[in-house]
Amino acid sequence: MSSQTLASASVAEVTQRIQQRQAKVGIIGLGYVGLPLALLYSEQKVSVTGFDIDERKISTLRQGRSYIYRIEPSEIKRAREQGFDATSDYARIKEMDAIIICVPTPLNEYHEPDLSYITNTAASIAPHLRAGQLVVLESTTYPGTTEEVMIPILEKGNTTGLKAARGESADGSGFYVAFSPEREDPGNTSVARRDIPKVVGGLNPAAAELTAALYSTIFNRVVRVSSPAAAEMTKLLENIYRCVNIALVNELKMLSLRMGLDIWEVIAAASTKPFGFHPFYPGPGLGGHCIPVDPFYLSWKAKEWDFKTRFIELAGNTNMPYFVIESVAKALNQHKKAMNGSKVLILGVAYKKDIDDLRESPALTIIELLQKEGAQVSYNDPYFPVIGKGRKYDLQMQCASLDNLDQYDCVLIVTDHSDYDYRKIVKESKLVVDTRNATHGIQDAKIVRC
Numbered sequence: 001m002s003s004q005t006l007a008s009a010s011v012a013e014v015t016q017r018i019q020q021r022q023a024k025v026g027i028i029g030l031g032y033v034g035l036p037l038a039l040l041y042s043e044q045k046v047s048v049t050g051f052d053i054d055e056r057k058i059s060t061l062r063q064g065r066s067y068i069y070r071i072e073p074s075e076i077k078r079a080r081e082q083g084f085d086a087t088s089d090y091a092r093i094k095e096m097d098a099i100i101i102c103v104p105t106p107l108n109e110y111h112e113p114d115l116s117y118i119t120n121t122a123a124s125i126a127p128h129l130r131a132g133q134l135v136v137l138e139s140t141t142y143p144g145t146t147e148e149v150m151i152p153i154l155e156k157g158n159t160t161g162l163k164a165a166r167g168e169s170a171d172g173s174g175f176y177v178a179f180s181p182e183r184e185d186p187g188n189t190s191v192a193r194r195d196i197p198k199v200v201g202g203l204n205p206a207a208a209e210l211t212a213a214l215y216s217t218i219f220n221r222v223v224r225v226s227s228p229a230a231a232e233m234t235k236l237l238e239n240i241y242r243c244v245n246i247a248l249v250n251e252l253k254m255l256s257l258r259m260g261l262d263i264w265e266v267i268a269a270a271s272t273k274p275f276g277f278h279p280f281y282p283g284p285g286l287g288g289h290c291i292p293v294d295p296f297y298l299s300w301k302a303k304e305w306d307f308k309t310r311f312i313e314l315a316g317n318t319n320m321p322y323f324v325i326e327s328v329a330k331a332l333n334q335h336k337k338a339m340n341g342s343k344v345l346i347l348g349v350a351y352k353k354d355i356d357d358l359r360e361s362p363a364l365t366i367i368e369l370l371q372k373e374g375a376q377v378s379y380n381d382p383y384f385p386v387i388g389k390g391r392k393y394d395l396q397m398q399c400a401s402l403d404n405l406d407q408y409d410c411v412l413i414v415t416d417h418s419d420y421d422y423r424k425i426v427k428e429s430k431l432v433v434d435t436r437n438a439t440h441g442i443q444d445a446k447i448v449r450c
């Protein structure tokens, strides 16, 4: 069956088409989420096309190269041999049977949801939309985005008056819509991506059916919820749960330090409880594209319901980078050194270990705060040869070598990459301030844990 005949095909027929690997899948947004997703489909011999507005990414992929550290060029080459293509040409949307949207959802300068990437994407898809197609939003967002924001743009912007299939509609006369949150945990190698259950909320039962079939080709388990909004809220619950618990453990760490207790020892002991406790670990502050951002999508939406999300506000307003700066100042003071004029090397700038993602990393705030205090700051991170201009910072720094560590007054461990030899680092440094317990098991008076 060709794509042209899809419009008149029943949902059962389209589902079969997906199951038999005959459907064409388009992934919009080839970043940390979209590119690995495209590769998963390609591995399963599904025809997949990636769409992005970043021409550099398109040309890199077309040359069989990669721009994400943990994705080998060989994986891109293999996918290319399977027919994977990347394009910025939205006219090719009409060739697709299913479209999955993985574009960014940041906060704007007022700490409010910035849905412009979703609205721009929907406006670009709309003119090429055709009956029988499935559109799935994966970008993390507040409950209501799929129905209140995305669908109206798709319905208004298409030229043939197509409507999203609602109620019992399953005859392929409209287009199908669902929301399915991305749950990837970059750097976590303990769970294969296909073993992470995929939550799906269809606009109607037919959309749910199609979306479940679409994801069943690459995920071992699909979990259906009753609506796109329930799926949107599921993702936010997961991330708010993390955010609140990380904030809690950071607070307990600060208290433990005052009380002369080792919070890491306490967490390890509490983790032996076989039920009712899940460990979260303290650090230099919330980081990454999700945890410091997503909860505020919900607190913004909650205002519409005259509701104040107090836990989110409390957990999100982290002052951990300030606590780190105070700890460095105190440690330097112990060494009869002032922060002003001291040389500080930051170890690890990625927002978490073993990944090449700098977004919302607390390291950036820490560098800026140290510089404000007059410290001469350098950094080392095997994943970042340079730090250029980001959304908030323009640091223009180059990765320093790990030779001559004793030239620094303080080595500050912000991100505990596995590749570092912490014993050697401690041995060669004058003073080590450790925000991640990376020096666990090393006894040396030079180490200050904070």
Ligand SMILES: NC(=O)c1ccc[n+]([C@@H]2O[C@H](COP(=O)([O-])OP(=O)(O)OC[C@H]3O[C@@H](n4cnc5c(N)ncnc54)[C@H](O)[C@@H]3O)[C@@H](O)[C@H]2O)c1
Pocket: 028, 029, 030, 031, 032, 033, 034, 051, 052, 053, 054, 057, 102, 103, 104, 105, 117, 120, 121, 124, 138, 139, 140, 141, 182, 183, 184, 185, 186, 289, 290
């Ligand atoms: N990175 C993660 O680990 C992770 C985990 C779970 C959920 N998410 C969510 O997934 C979504 C995507 O995140 P990401 O980390 O992949 O972002 P990213 O910035 O790495 O990638 C987004 C891509 O979308 C492209 N893009 C932007 N506007 C576009 C448009 N109009 N048309 C086509 N392409 C466009 C960008 O060029 C970029 O390549 C976000 O909502 C994020 O919150 C991310």
